Amino acid sequence: EMFRWMLFLSRCVVVLLDPQNNKQDHIINASRKPFTALSFSPDGKHLATGESGHMPCVRVWEVGGGQVAEVQAHKYGVSCVAFSCSGSYVVSVGFQHDRTISVWDWRKGSIIATNKVSSRVFSVSVSQDSSYFVTAGNRHVKFWDLDGSKDRRVNSTVPxxxxxxxxxxxxxxxxCGVACGRGPSGEQHVLRHRRRGPVSVQQQPAAGGLGGPEGQRS
Structure with a gap:
């Protein structure tokens, strides 16, 4: 029941299509800013959206209901959003001139971690155990430690x-695309898709292999 929807964007409207019953529902952005990104929560009960325009918001909506949370974490627009597999966090990436990546605990209303990138990012995907996420873009594939960011948080935003x-x-x-998943033996893999090229697969580095200097840019 909760996974019956297909989604597509039409400026400031998210169209939810039920192909089995040929019915539609709509989410309308009251700010009138065009939607630029969206992601379902793993349980299918919530939807995260990003938008363009000055001081855009990342918003969480209840499917079949209204908006339940929002945050301003970017300046010019949001290129992609993704829920963690636990559904507790939303990762968002700003437009090229914003260059900000944020991790938002949307239920508590706080940004728990953030950093900058120098490359244009087109896609983001969170691992199935929510321990890390991956961004992909122009000459850019980068692993970000999500577990470490949560462990170091002390009532403040950390790098x-x-x-x-x-x-x-x-x-x-x-x-132009990235997806995290598990192999047949339980090992974690990252699939990357590049323009004018095949899909490539990279095995997730061993635990502790995501470390690096704080504030490091790609």
Whole structure:
């Protein structure tokens, strides 16, 4: 029941389509700012959206209901959003000129971690155990330690710690998509898709392999 919807964006409207019953529902952004990104929560009960315009918001909506939370974490627009697999956090990435990555505890209304990137980011995906997430974009694939950010939080926002992926011959490629998942033996993998190229698979580094200097940029 909760996973029956297909979603698509039409400026400041999210259209929820039920293909089995040929019915539609709509979420309308009262700010009139166009939506630019969206993500379902793992349980299908909530939807996260990003928008464009000056001082845009990342918003969480109840599917079949209204808005339940919002935060301003970016200046010019939001290129992508993703729920953690626990559903407790929303990762958002700003437009190229914003260059901010934020992790938002939307139920408590606080940004728990943030950092900057120098590359344009097109996609973000959170691991199935919510211990890390991956961003992909223009000459950019980077692993960000989510567990460490939560452990170090003491009623304040802390810097995200990240490490660039090993791109090898693809170091000059534009990566337009990324997805995290588990292999048949339980090992974690990251799938990267680059423009004009095949999908590549990289095994997640061993525990503790995501460390790096705080404030490090890609």
């Amino acid at each position: 995200l710690i990240g490490r660039s992926g090993l791109l090898g011959d693809h170091k000059n490629s534009v990566f």
